[in-house]
Amino acid sequence: MDRRPIGVFDSGIGGLTVVKEIMKILPEEDIVYFGDTARVPYGSKSRDTIIKFAFQDSRFLLSKNVKAIVVACNTASAMSLGELQESIEVPVIGVIKPGAHAAVRASKTGRIGIIGTEGTIGSRAYENAIKKLYPEAEIIGHPCPLFVPLVEEGWAGTKVSYLVAEEYLKPLKDVDIDTLVMGCTHYPLLTRVVGDVMGQDVTLINPAEETALELKEILMEKGLQNDPENNPSYRYYVSDNPDKFSRVGSNFLNRDISNIQKVDIEKY
Amino acid sequence: MDRRPIGVFDSGIGGLTVVKEIMKILPEEDIVYFGDTARVPYGSKSRDTIIKFAFQDSRFLLSKNVKAIVVACNTASAMSLGELQESIEVPVIGVIKPGAHAAVRASKTGRIGIIGTEGTIGSRAYENAIKKLYPEAEIIGHPCPLFVPLVEEGWAGTKVSYLVAEEYLKPLKDVDIDTLVMGCTHYPLLTRVVGDVMGQDVTLINPAEETALELKEILMEKGLQNDPENNPSYRYYVSDNPDKFSRVGSNFLNRDISNIQKVDIEKY
Numbered sequence: 001m002d003r004r005p006i007g008v009f010d011s012g013i014g015g016l017t018v019v020k021e022i023m024k025i026l027p028e029e030d031i032v033y034f035g036d037t038a039r040v041p042y043g044s045k046s047r048d049t050i051i052k053f054a055f056q057d058s059r060f061l062l063s064k065n066v067k068a069i070v071v072a073c074n075t076a077s078a079m080s081l082g083e084l085q086e087s088i089e090v091p092v093i094g095v096i097k098p099g100a101h102a103a104v105r106a107s108k109t110g111r112i113g114i115i116g117t118e119g120t121i122g123s124r125a126y127e128n129a130i131k132k133l134y135p136e137a138e139i140i141g142h143p144c145p146l147f148v149p150l151v152e153e154g155w156a157g158t159k160v161s162y163l164v165a166e167e168y169l170k171p172l173k174d175v176d177i178d179t180l181v182m183g184c185t186h187y188p189l190l191t192r193v194v195g196d197v198m199g200q201d202v203t204l205i206n207p208a209e210e211t212a213l214e215l216k217e218i219l220m221e222k223g224l225q226n227d228p229e230n231n232p233s234y235r236y237y238v239s240d241n242p243d244k245f246s247r248v249g250s251n252f253l254n255r256d257i258s259n260i261q262k263v264d265i266e267k268y
Numbered sequence: 269m270d271r272r273p274i275g276v277f278d279s280g281i282g283g284l285t286v287v288k289e290i291m292k293i294l295p296e297e298d299i300v301y302f303g304d305t306a307r308v309p310y311g312s313k314s315r316d317t318i319i320k321f322a323f324q325d326s327r328f329l330l331s332k333n334v335k336a337i338v339v340a341c342n343t344a345s346a347m348s349l350g351e352l353q354e355s356i357e358v359p360v361i362g363v364i365k366p367g368a369h370a371a372v373r374a375s376k377t378g379r380i381g382i383i384g385t386e387g388t389i390g391s392r393a394y395e396n397a398i399k400k401l402y403p404e405a406e407i408i409g410h411p412c413p414l415f416v417p418l419v420e421e422g423w424a425g426t427k428v429s430y431l432v433a434e435e436y437l438k439p440l441k442d443v444d445i446d447t448l449v450m451g452c453t454h455y456p457l458l459t460r461v462v463g464d465v466m467g468q469d470v471t472l473i474n475p476a477e478e479t480a481l482e483l484k485e486i487l488m489e490k491g492l493q494n495d496p497e498n499n500p501s502y503r504y505y506v507s508d509n510p511d512k513f514s515r516v517g518s519n520f521l522n523r524d525i526s527n528i529q530k531v532d533i534e535k536y
Binding site for chain 1: 423435
């Protein structure tokens with residue numbers, strides 16, 4: 001048994017879709033969340049910069065005595081997970097491998113689509129992870145840079161979001177995929193739009209749920225679970241705009257968020 | 269005469285629309301540009317964070333021995349100009365006051381619209397600057413957060429950009445403005461779309477040109493102009509992704525960009 005909290009970081013607010021799954025699957029665990037709202041987004045930035053940011057984010061979480069770190073951000077998982085795992089003592093879990101597992105289990109034809117930020121798609125991280133499990137799989141990735149600002153503007157479900165989705169998803173429809181990985185933490189809020197455009201024969205994968213399941217396995221394996229009777233506490237830290245985080249974050253989490261503090265992340 | 273360069277900073281690449289005007293109006297001046305591409309965008313972030321970033325950006329430019337600083341970013345101009353001017357020895361010029369002057373000169377009815385980031389519109393900086401010159405003016409501001417990602421995606425002029433513009437500009441059309449300030453450095457690339465949606469009776473104002481004219485006046489007033497025979501040099505610094513800056517920046521500047529270096533801005 002280990003009473004230390006789980007640490008979760010993301011480029012901003014989207015990682016709360018992962019926190020939501022952890023709360024469901026590991027209801028006895030305390031969580032410390034860090035959202036890098038001063039430097040968001042990560043998706044359009046270079047690998048060197050993402051690695052630097054991911055280490056600062058992780059050092060901050062370690063300063064809160066976490067027993068494991070979940071990299072909720074797909075871009076940071078794609079670009080920095082190996083580096084983090086090599087030099088950090090506690091287990092570090094990303095969202096790519098769990099997402100790849102879920103996609104391989106769901107796909108019948110082996111034609112799997114991936115959508116995400118420029119950084120995630122450019123890294124080919126999902127492609128490599130899926131090919132390890134299923135070498136014959138045909139993977140087609142497509143970046144969707146406007147999806148995040150659409151969700152943050154509250155325009156998911158509008159005519160504009162359908163038009164943008166049709167434009168981005170066309171190359172994926174053309175090759176007749178049967179499974180689509182929603183490879184960015186904001187995309188679960190566009191599930192309906194993406195589902196409508198892709199049609200009901202395509203299974204949409206949200207890596208967040210699978211990530212929470214992998215976290216559970218690792219905690220069990222290493223004897224790191226909390227007391228099952230623990231009444232969990234959730235603390236949130238951001239590098240900018242705690243008020244906006246509280247307001248918009250409630251949408252992602254479907255519950256009120258309090259207990260938010262601002263952090264100068266560049267010091268870590 | 270003063271042979272030192274002009275310093276220009278922006279949250280990223282958009283400030284090149286201001287550089288373009290400075291090159292035209294002050295062709296003998298050397299320019300050092302800094303684009304904060306590691307922390308872009310500024311428009312959705314808080315005043316405290318923008319002030320901190322603007323001071324780091326300015327300290328970097330001062331380390332390059334600039335004789336004046338142009339804050340090309342509307343959000344940074346709106347939120348940090350006063351603070352910068354108070355503590356920096358060289359002249360610091362923003363884009364808000366020049367934009368306000370141009371709007372007041374252009375407007376016949378006094379009904380003036382402003383579009384920009386959440387930060388710029390929320391600050392009411394344009395409104396205050398216009399009211400000082402023209403107290404009876406009626407100002408209506410509207411944030412357009414999706415315009416920047418649309419331009420960066422290269423989607424200016426597409427059906428999506430028209431649909432988004434119609435949505436954002438509706439409240440401005442409803443009140444029958446005759447002048448519209450394009451209060452974000454990316455927006456000049458949407459001039460055609462915004463012009464089509466607003467109609468030809470509305471004059472669009474790009475503060476960049478007026479800012480370059482104000483810079484020229486200040487240099488003359490203080491005897492800081494360069495030798496008219498000087499063959500100008502242009503140097504570019506970014507906090508991330510010099511390659512992308514070079515590629516996308518050429519679009520903004522209509523000329524090839526070389527001489528780009530990466531800077532660790534958090535050290536300044």
